[in-house]
Amino acid sequence: MKQRKVLLGCALSLSLITALASAPSTVMAQGDEYAVECTAEEDIKVELEESVYVAEAEAETGAETESVAEESVKDAVEEDAAGETEVEESEEESETESESEAETGEESGKRMLDVIYVGGEAASDENTGAAAETPVATLAEALNWVNEGGTIVLTGDVDGSEITKSVTLQSQGGVITSSSVYVSSAYIVVTNGVFANGVAFSGNGSNSVTFSGAMDGNYNSISGFATVTIDASVLRTSNPNSPDIFLSCSNLNLNGGSVISGAFSTGSLCCSGQNQIINLGNIFMDSLSVDGELIVTISGKFGDDMEAGITVLTVANGISADTLANITLNSLNSRNGLFILKLDGNSLVTAAHNHTLVLVDEVKPTCTEDGIAAYYTCSDCGVMYNDAEGNYPIGMTIPIEKLGHEWADTLSYDETGHWYGCNHGCDEKMSFEEHTLNERGVCKCGYEVFAVLEGKAETYTVGSEEGLRFRFAGSVEDFKALYVDGNLVDPADYKVESGSVIITLSKDFLKKLSIGDHTLTVEHTYGKTEVGFKVAEVKPGTGASENKSETGKKEESKKLDTAKTGDTVNLIMLLSMTVFFGLTALVAGVEFLRKRR
Ligand SMILES: [Zn+2]
Ligand SMILES: [Zn+2]
Numbered sequence: 001m002k003q004r005k006v007l008l009g010c011a012l013s014l015s016l017i018t019a020l021a022s023a024p025s026t027v028m029a030q031g032d033e034y035a036v037e038c039t040a041e042e043d044i045k046v047e048l049e050e051s052v053y054v055a056e057a058e059a060e061t062g063a064e065t066e067s068v069a070e071e072s073v074k075d076a077v078e079e080d081a082a083g084e085t086e087v088e089e090s091e092e093e094s095e096t097e098s099e100s101e102a103e104t105g106e107e108s109g110k111r112m113l114d115v116i117y118v119g120g121e122a123a124s125d126e127n128t129g130a131a132a133e134t135p136v137a138t139l140a141e142a143l144n145w146v147n148e149g150g151t152i153v154l155t156g157d158v159d160g161s162e163i164t165k166s167v168t169l170q171s172q173g174g175v176i177t178s179s180s181v182y183v184s185s186a187y188i189v190v191t192n193g194v195f196a197n198g199v200a201f202s203g204n205g206s207n208s209v210t211f212s213g214a215m216d217g218n219y220n221s222i223s224g225f226a227t228v229t230i231d232a233s234v235l236r237t238s239n240p241n242s243p244d245i246f247l248s249c250s251n252l253n254l255n256g257g258s259v260i261s262g263a264f265s266t267g268s269l270c271c272s273g274q275n276q277i278i279n280l281g282n283i284f285m286d287s288l289s290v291d292g293e294l295i296v297t298i299s300g301k302f303g304d305d306m307e308a309g310i311t312v313l314t315v316a317n318g319i320s321a322d323t324l325a326n327i328t329l330n331s332l333n334s335r336n337g338l339f340i341l342k343l344d345g346n347s348l349v350t351a352a353h354n355h356t357l358v359l360v361d362e363v364k365p366t367c368t369e370d371g372i373a374a375y376y377t378c379s380d381c382g383v384m385y386n387d388a389e390g391n392y393p394i395g396m397t398i399p400i401e402k403l404g405h406e407w408a409d410t411l412s413y414d415e416t417g418h419w420y421g422c423n424h425g426c427d428e429k430m431s432f433e434e435h436t437l438n439e440r441g442v443c444k445c446g447y448e449v450f451a452v453l454e455g456k457a458e459t460y461t462v463g464s465e466e467g468l469r470f471r472f473a474g475s476v477e478d479f480k481a482l483y484v485d486g487n488l489v490d491p492a493d494y495k496v497e498s499g500s501v502i503i504t505l506s507k508d509f510l511k512k513l514s515i516g517d518h519t520l521t522v523e524h525t526y527g528k529t530e531v532g533f534k535v536a537e538v539k540p541g542t543g544a545s546e547n548k549s550e551t552g553k554k555e556e557s558k559k560l561d562t563a564k565t566g567d568t569v570n571l572i573m574l575l576s577m578t579v580f581f582g583l584t585a586l587v588a589g590v591e592f593l594r595k596r597r
């Protein structure tokens with residue numbers, strides 16, 4: 001499959017491209033054989049970074065930092081790796097030269113360099129090219145003395161020549177002036193400002209070129225390379241009358257921050273990061289993958305007479321929904337929703353569009369999480385706006401800063417301890433600690449041992465089968481004794497249970513008390529706690545059912561007090577209904593009897 005790709009790359013000559021673009025169906029037939037591969041450029045990128053690094057380091061020091069011996073070893077390794085035999089001659093030559101230089105210390109001796117400077121007419125091929133002050137004159141001479149993977153720095157204008165080694169081209173004020181440059185080495189890296197306007201840059205059909213930070217973009221055409229990688233570069237021509245670049249290759253990689261202006265044809269186009277295509281002609285490819293955002297601008301075709309249905313690019317293998325989602329149409333018109341990109345068969349075409357904007361509600365920030373400001377989005381195309389009219393597009397949602405906790409001034413507490421709560425109502429507890437009780441069993445937070453939690457106004461109705469239940473803060477270990485109206489109560493007359501401290505007076509004990517108010521006193525480790533309760537008699541004339549309903553109500557309030565289990569509420573409902581229907585029946589019965597009389 002790889003081989004087929006290379007063959008395709010070879011075949012994509014300039015004349016063929018035009019034919020393909022006008023009759024895409026011929027390629028579409030074999031399209032599915034070309035899967036998208038976006039990894040080919042990793043190695044070259046690494047090499048590029050290394051060589052640029054070397055160039056910078058040497059430019060700073062202005063001198064060679066590596067010893068001749070080290071360099072020779074490195075050369076040998078690199079030659080082996082590249083597997084090239086063509087260069088061995090000069091390699092040997094350089095070793096001889098190096099040795100003789102090392103032995104004799106001759107200044108004029110030439111040797112192989114990782115970075116070589118070339119200066120054009122003002123320079124001389126007699127120079128070593130080792131420093132910017134001593135550049136060689138011609139590109140051919142620079143190529144003779146640069147190592148594979150090295151860097152050629154242009155300090156003056158030079159004529160082009162066939163690039164026979166894999167190198168990085170850099171400009172320090174100089175350019176290659178030729179209108180065509182052919183590359184026969186495995187790869188080449190081109191940085192900013194290397195070519196004069198309008199170069200035809202071509203490869204041998206199987207090699208690759210990487211444009212790195214080449215923002216000048218003075219290219220008429222780029223062709224004959226198997227792989228073209230565009231890394232933070234602009235590829236276009238500077239001719240205002242014909243700003244189209246013509247580009248063809250088997251694999252085209254846009255690595256982010258890049259712009260291609262013009263027509264191109266490629267086997268596969270792989271985009272990562274944010275890139276832009278300014279469409280001025282036919283754009284054709286076998287496959288397309290977009291990881292990140294590809295912005296498509298149809299420069300020159302936009303305006304008042306803009307029409308829907310313009311073909312922006314054609315992908316033989318079709319465009320997936322995922323890929324389409326990563327492509328946006330960049331123009332003032334699309335901003336107002338007049339046009340979007342739509343799929344039409346295997347082509348991306350412009351389509352008339354009116355946004356349907358719907359409000360997306362604000363997500364309120366919490367103490368620890370950012371919120372999201374309300375915005376409007378088109379329910380059809382998903383574009384987001386700050387306003388309902390769609391005048392202010394936003395690329396992403398706008399966060400609302402999280403609130404942060406706002407701690408209360410006063411302590412909150414429960415039976416386990418006390419803390420400062422958050423005024424925003426979150427569950428966070430600051431400075432939680434267990435209670436510290438004074439001799440009266442009171443903590444600084446307000447918590448009090450044996451404070452009455454439930455049963456502050458209990459009433460026992462004579463005849464009821466249920467005793468009276470009280471609940472106090474604290475633990476049963478601190479309970480000592482129980483008094484009613486100042487008299488010690490026999491432990492047989494009450495029950496003490498934990499949770500926190502539940503005390504239940506028995507009905508038999510209560511029965512013996514007089515009708516009226518009474519005082520319950522709990523003696524505990526920290527002193528005494530009092531709570532009042534009542535004993536009431538059955539109201540005369542109400543009968544047994546009345547008494548029963550009283551008991552029912554008592555049950556109910558007790559359930560409320562203990563409100564800890566999930567089904568309490570259901571029980572209350574049931575009890576309330578029983579009480580209600582009981583009373584209704586009673587009233588109806590009385591009414592019926594009265595009428596009969
Ligand atoms: Zn829309
Ligand atoms: Zn909070």
Ligand SMILES: [Zn+2]
Nearest residue numbers: 418435443445
């Ligand atoms: Zn406390």
